[in-house]
Amino acid sequence: MKRFTLSPVAAAATLTLVLAGQHATAQQAAAPKPAAEAENKLEQVVIIGQRASRNAAVQSKRDADQVVESIVADDIGKFPDNTVAEALQRVPGVQTVVGFNNEIVNPLIRGIGDIITTVDGREMFTGVGRGFAFQDLPAEAISRADVYKSAGANVLEGGVAGAIDLKLRKPMEFRKGLTLVVNGRASKGEFTTDPSTKLGVLGSYRVQTDAGEIGFLADVSYADHKFNRPISFNCDPRSGTNGPAGAAGIVLPTCVGGLTDTGGYQRPQANASIQWRPNAQNEFYADALYAGYRGKFGTYFIFSDIFAAANITNAKASTDCFKAHINGAGFLGSATDGIQNLCNGVSATFNNVPGLTSTQAKTGATDQRVLAAGWKYNAGPLSLHLDASHMASDNRNRNIIVDIGKQIASVDIVVNAGDYGTTNMPGNPLGSKTDFRFANGLFQDINWAKSEQNAVALKGSYELDGFITSVDFGVRAADRDSAWRANEAGGPGAPGGNRVTLVSSATQLPADFLIQAPNCIPQINGCQPWMTPNPDYLRNNTDVLRVLYGSQPGDPAYAPVNNYDATERNYALYVQPHYETTVGGMRLDGVFGGRFVRSERTISGAGRINNVVTPQTASSTTNHFLPNASAKLEVVPNLIVRATAGVTMSRPGLGDLNPTVNYSVPLNANIIPGGSGGNPELKDQMSTAYDLSIEKYFGKGSYVQAAVYHRVLKDRVVRSVAREVIGGVTYDMSRPRNLGKATLKGLELSAQYFLDMLPGALSGVGVFGNYTMADSVxxxxxxxxxxxxxxxxxxxxxxxxxxxxxxGITSRLTYTWRDKFNEGQIDCLVASPAENGLATGICGNNNAPYYNRVKAYGRLDFAIGYQVTPQLSVSFNANNLTGAKYYSYFQNESFPHDIRSDDKFYGLSFNFKL
Structure with missing residues (x-):
């Protein structure tokens, strides 16, 4: 009999669908509570089950005045995904990437990353940045996340792309008496040896007293995450005509190598809340939040500078050929350099080459703290909400790097092994401790950032009769102080000179100074290990290394030219009337209004002029009026046409605003000197956006939507070089600058449908999906x-x-896909024409752009859970079932850049509730 097996992907899909057809033999789960119809009512309901959470999210989307997408927790301590950013990638119009530690990070809303993040409506940021690291707040602590993709006068300014508001649990959400929830998760990646774990406990107590109703809540969690992410790469293309003998006319990588980011981090979190309602009109509350991060990991490199070889043999060329101006070093040259006929390489052997390994010993710590208190009043037509908060973020990072190297006999490379390159060093010479020498200097990068912000906000609403049904209004003032300190990255040179001193001759170093790298890279040496400096020794004995390298003990001093202090005060005032009427028997409602914003800031730093450190201070003030309007027309019951328009803004980064300048007055008047600096005159980036959608709702939680959007950005901030006259001398100064406009337009299609009409067990099936087209220029x-x-x-x-x-069974299978994209621009690149029609290559101000491009990729995730008892549920999840990987290439797919192996994760979790 012929036998067959199911792949993990097929098995997951089959299991999800088979569940729909099985008989009702499992225990019936508790019926979900009905979804609330508005955000203020949602705060009084504990959602249970993924269908109930999706119903609530759809209802919020329908009722919102702006274009809003919501993600609602399935239950207390049960967010739909492992992290908030992971859940956000399911939202129409949101794109994400995988970070170095295999976490989903850096959400973009409709192609733009300037997003303001709030927690319970309060601004959050990390260090001196404008943005917030979503992953620092555990998903289990979140009750819902709202993504605002269009403007609203009541939405906090600062995100030109939009805003994301994360809501924590509050005690008045729960039933009276004691509620206790314990949740835990354990997961294991294919590339890690140790599992990742997370444990959380939430307790809430709500009681009626003679003084009124009082609620107390405390939520604590601790996550310990282990990761390993192998990367293999080709360096930038270079003409073999100008390199070692043996590869004339063939384009080959300048270098080859790989790295692994390996280690772990911990995230402690605690939040608490007290609510007191002395009567039906008043509520007083106090909130506290702590979110921490502690990371300790290493980046381990293996590398060969193959163009320093004695010669090249067995060089093979592809049929991908082109012409380009090449300079003497073999890179793209100017129009005055000669033209070469070139073909991208297939493979080659580089003989007598330098090999190198490196350890970057990294530690990082972040502490985020929020203390807040407020009052809510609701009586008759008037409601008020007063909130005062203090937010502090402290971020510290250390990176100590030691490079070692030796000469090796040969390196065999394959430029393109199907989306990526491969490297083989016969005999694995870097896997032996012998003959390693110190290479390059002792690199030290140590920085610290701190920000504190005090804010007070009063917002309210007044109900009216007539065309204007109510008026929202509010004021806010925030005072932020920030400081950044960093040394001048780098350090003393290698002892005795580069690649002179043997590592084994340094008697002050222990026998285990060189260790085997903790992981391997599949595309390099057949995944054989290599020797590299011990990261723990680099962290714990840095002073010994400093003396060995000829420096003084102790951390290098923070460099005045890298430091700055900033004070920023922001004020806002808004008014937003709601209206409602009928047009031809159809209900029409919406809002119109505006937000006035004023910013006052002073930044002090220090520049270096003719090698003399000079203090510099700059102040600026900006004022903006941000109008917005929306309209919802219910053409027939449950069929809505929605239109919105509005202006949003984002402030430049504090580092970009730093007034520091660095230059030297030239001695030769015939030479145009260069310089660099920040730019205190940067304008705020502005965006004007328009949205139009048609939405059809079916029963509970089912809908279909089609939307188009158009956004114009102006005063984009880009670092560029321009001529400036300082003291009568013309300089080519590199600064961040406001460089004009960009347009982003597109289409969004989304739908969700529950098959309630099917008989029996099949009525538990639901399908969902969305598509986004983002056309930017x-x-x-x-x-x-x-x-x-x-x-x-x-x-x-x-x-x-x-x-x-x-x-009692809940299951989900989701595929998330994004198309190719240009990750970064490269000014001068030896590259063959690609899909943008690049002409013969010239390096100059007018050359067409070259890119590092990323191929399209998708991830398949699966989860299944079971309600064992009304109190206990268990679940299994599998992330990135297909083992999707990141592939990039230099301009053309025939010359790959790197492959980043995103891990697969398998996990078990539980949720216990009393």
Missing amino acids: VNTPGDKLFGKPLLGVSKHSYNAGVLYEKF
Whole structure:
């Protein structure tokens, strides 16, 4: 008999669908509570089950005045995904990437990353940045996340792309008496040896007293995450005609190598809340939040500078050939350099080459703290909400790097082994401790950032009769102080000179100073290990290394030219009337209004002029009026046409605003000198956006929507070089600058449907999906990206999934995909023409842009859970079932850049509730 097996992917899909057809043999789960119809009512309901959470999210989407997408927790301590950013990638119009530690990070809303993050409506940021690291707040602590994709006068300013508000649990959400929830998770990646774990406990107590109703809540969690992410890479292309003998006319990598980011981090979190309602009109509350991060990991490199070889043999060329101007070093040259006929390489052997390994010993710590208190009043037509908060963020990082190297006999490379390159060092010479020498200097990068912000906000609403049904209004003032300190990254040179002193001759170093790298890279040496400096020794004995390298003990002093202090005060005032009427028998409602914003800031730093450190201070004030309007027309029951328009803004980064300048007055008047600095005159980036959608709702939680959007950005901040006259001398100064406009327009399609009409067990099936087309273009004449798309934006992306919930079983299978995108721009690159029609290569101000491009990729995730008892549920999840990997290439797919192996994760979790 012929036998067959199911792949993990097929098995997951089959299991999800089979669940829909099985008989009701499992214990019936508790019926979900009905979804609330508005956000203020949602705060009084504990959602149970993924269908109930999706119903609540759809209801919020329908009722919102802006274009809003919501993600609601399935239950207390049960968010739909492992992290908030992971859940956000399912939202229409949101794209994400995988970080170095295999976490989903850096959400973009419709192609733009300037997002303001709030927690319970209060601004959150990390260090001196404008953004917040979503992953620092555990998903289990979140009750819901709201993604605002259009403007609203009542939405906190600062995100030109939009805003994301994360809501924590509050005690008045729960029933009276004691509620206790314990949740835990354990997961294991294929590339890690140890599992990742997370444990959380939430307790809430709500009681009626003679003084009124009082609620107390405390939520604590601790996560310990282990990770390993192998990467293999080719360095930038280079003409073999100008390199070692043996590869004339063939384009080969300048170097080859790989790295692994390996280690772990911990995230402690605690939040608490007290609510007191002395009567039906008043509520007083106090909130506290702590979110921490402690990371300790290493980046382990293996590398060969193959163009320093004695010669090249067995060089083979592909049929991908082109012409380009090449300079003497073998890189893309100017129009005055000669033209070479070149073909991208297939493979080659480099003989007598330098090999290198390196350890970057990294530690990082972040502490985020919020203390807040407030009052809510609701009586008759008037409601008020007063909130005062203190937010502090402290971020510290250390990176100590030691490079070692030796000469090796040969390196065999394959430039393109199907989306990536491979490297083989016969005999694995870097796997032996012998003959390693110190290479390069002792690199030390130590920095510290701190910000504190005090804010007070009063907002309210007054109900009216007539066309204007109510008026929202509010004021806010925030005072932020920030400081950044960093040394001048680098350090003393290698002892005795580069690659002179043997590591084994340094008697002050222990026998275990060189260790075997903790993981391997599949595309390098057949995944054989290599020797590298011990990261723990680098962290704990840095002073011994400093003396060995000829420096003084102790951390290097923070460099005045890297330091700055900033004070920023922001004020806002808004008014937003709600209206409602009928047009031809159809209900029409919406809002119109505006937000006035004023910012006052002073930043002090220090520049270096003729090698003399000079203190510099700059102050600025900006004022903006941000109008908005929306309209919802219910054409027939449950069929809505929605239109919105509005202006949003984001403030430049504090580091970009730093007034520091660095330059030297030239001795030769015939030479145009260079310099660099920040730019205190940067304008705020502005965006004007328009949205139009048609939405049809079916029963509870089912809908279909089609939307188009158009956004114009102006005063984008880009670092560029321009001529400036300082003291009568002309300089080529590199600074961040406001460089014009970009346009982003597109289409969003989304739908969710529960198959309630099916008989029996099949009625638990639901399907969902969304598609986004984001068409962006830079409209700034003179910008090298003029007429090209914004970096980091995929034109097409989609999510599709099937879920099942019945008889205590809940299951979900989801596929998330994004199209290729241009990750970064490279000014001068030896590259063959690609899809943008690049002509014969010239390196100069007018050359067409070259890119590091990322191929399209998708991830398949699966989860299944069971309600064992009304109190206990268990679940299993599998992330990245297909083992999707990141592939990038230099301009053309025939010359790959790197492959980043995103891990697969398998996990078990439980949720126990009393």
